[in-house]
Amino acid sequence: MKARPVVLIAAALVLLGGSLGYVLHARQRGGGPRLAAAESSFTLDEAGLYYRDGATGRVARSPGVPDGPSCVRFYAAGDRALCLRALSGTPARTQAVVYDRRFTELQTVTVPGIPNRARVSASGHLLSWTTFAVGDSYAAGTFSTRTSILDLRTGYLVKSIESIPLTVDGSRYHAADVNFWGVGFAADDNRFYATVSTGGRTHLVEGDLKAWSARTLRENVECPSLSPDGTRIAFKKKVSADPAAPWRLHVLELDGMREHPLAESRSVDDQAAWLDGGTLGYALPAREGRGTDVWSVPADGGGTPHLLVAGASSPVAVAAAPD
Numbered sequence: 184m185k186a187r188p189v190v191l192i193a194a195a196l197v198l199l200g201g202s203l204g205y206v207l208h209a210r211q212r213g214g215g216p217r218l219a220a221a222e223s224s225f226t227l228d229e230a231g232l233y234y235r236d237g238a239t240g241r242v243a244r245s246p247g248v249p250d251g252p253s254c255v256r257f258y259a260a261g262d263r264a265l266c267l268r269a270l271s272g273t274p275a276r277t278q279a280v281v282y283d284r285r286f287t288e289l290q291t292v293t294v295p296g297i298p299n300r301a302r303v304s305a306s307g308h309l310l311s312w313t314t315f316a317v318g319d320s321y322a323a324g325t326f327s328t329r330t331s332i333l334d335l336r337t338g339y340l341v342k343s344i345e346s347i348p349l350t351v352d353g354s355r356y357h358a359a360d361v362n363f364w365g366v367g368f369a370a371d372d373n374r375f376y377a378t379v380s381t382g383g384r385t386h387l388v389e390g391d392l393k394a395w396s397a398r399t400l401r402e403n404v405e406c407p408s409l410s411p412d413g414t415r416i417a418f419k420k421k422v423s424a425d426p427a428a429p430w431r432l433h434v435l436e437l438d439g440m441r442e443h444p445l446a447e448s449r450s451v452d453d454q455a456a457w458l459d460g461g462t463l464g465y466a467l468p469a470r471e472g473r474g475t476d477v478w479s480v481p482a483d484g485g486g487t488p489h490l491l492v493a494g495a496s497s498p499v500a501v502a503a504a505p506d
Contacts, residue, residue: 218268221286222250227259228284230503232458237474237494242266245492252286255298257497258456261307263289263335267298267314277314281335284504292340296329300406300454301497304368308336309392311366311375328364330377332392347390349379350398358382365406365454366390369413376407376416387416387435401440405430406454408463410482414438417445417455417463417482432465434482447480447488456499457482464491464498 219241227233232245235257242251251257254266255277264282269275270293277298281290296314303310309332316327332341344363349356358381366377375390379399387404390397408417414437419430428450435442445463455465461482466475470493477495480488491498 218253221252221282225250226285227262227264227501228504230501232464232491233257233259233499233501234477234492234495235497237469237496242497243495252280252282254497256301256312258301258303258499259501260303260305260499263303263307263310265301265303265310265312267301267312269298275314275316277312279310279312279331279333281310281333290333290335292331292333294329294331294342299328300330300365302365302367302454304372305370305411306372308372309334309368309375311368313364313366328362330363330366332366332375334392344377344390344397347395347397349388350396351379351381351386352399356381363388365408367407367409367416367454369409376409378405378407385421387418401435404435408455408457410457411460415482417457419451419453419455420444423450432463432480434484443484445480445482445484446486447478449488453496458498458500464500466496466498469494 234243235254236243236249239249240253241249242254242257243249252266255269256267258265262284266280268278270278275297277294277296279292283289294314296316299315300313311332313328313330316329330344345361360381362380363377366375368375373392377388379386379388384402385405386399387401387407388397388399403420404418406419416435418433420433421429422431423429430450432445432447432451433442451465453465455463458464462479463482464477464479467478469476474494475496477492477498478488479491
């Protein structure tokens with residue numbers, strides 16, 4: 184994904200979600216979305232579906248009032264939540280804010296680009312975010328991403344994982360157009376999965392934080408999301424040359440690398456979230472008006488898509504606070 188004219192970037196951001204389209208529109212007007220802190224009564228202590236409310240830009244719990252903080256992208260796991268905010272002004276900048284379960288702000292990191300993807304490991308120890316950047320001179324005609332990883336155990340921040348030694352198809356690989364996005368963490372807080380793009384192709388990569396290395400596993404895998412049991416990856420697969428509807432959600436079994444399409448036949452440009460061991464949640468353009476709606480679909484390829492929340496994005500299932 185690297186730099187194109189603003190009109191094409193705007194179109195891509197609409198595909199990435201109505202909230203991002205709003206961010207770009209506000210930036211072009213010289214302003215930005217209003218930022219709000221969480222109400223004191225809003226916490227992660229109650230189990231359920233949390234999401235970003237499109238009307239207010241704030242995090243909500245279903246069913247309920249959006250009393251959480253303002254975010255463009257949101258995710259939570261363990262005892263931590265991650266909120267990506269778009270800062271006003273140029274060049275584009277993203278504020279990644281780390282919270283505890285009561286939405287006390289623990290840390291803030293400002294990075295270049297527009298908010299795109301956010302993930303927290305199951306333990307809450309590792310966080311990752313991807314921003315959508317423009318202006319890389321070596322890649323005229325394409326988009327660019329920047330993906331960071333923050334280890335809360337040590338405080339160490341990897342500003343861009345593009346520096347990680349990469350092996351493609353068994354050979355050490357070097358190229359100027361390498362981009363990573365959509366990180367998801369395994370339960371060991373060491374392995375991670377992500378998308379890498381290079382040479383016009385996308386790959387699923389498995390990374391090792393301790394060894395600081397990454398290797399490709401399979402081609403044509405974007406925005407991987409690891410199942411709670413660590414055996415399957417949900418992802419979007421390019422199935423069409425139509426730029427308006429290129430992807431379809433699939434699930435890949437890591438043991439044997441078998442994949443199957445899901446019952447959701449519409450093109451999903453999102454990093455789907457596992458709501459439980461058998462259900463995926465994701466955002467799609469709203470059926471009426473601007474923005475997105477949150478849908479769910481069974482992970483086994485059967486069933487039918489189900490509308491969960493209208494006017495929403497960034498779905499995540501949060502477990503109850505431990506006793």
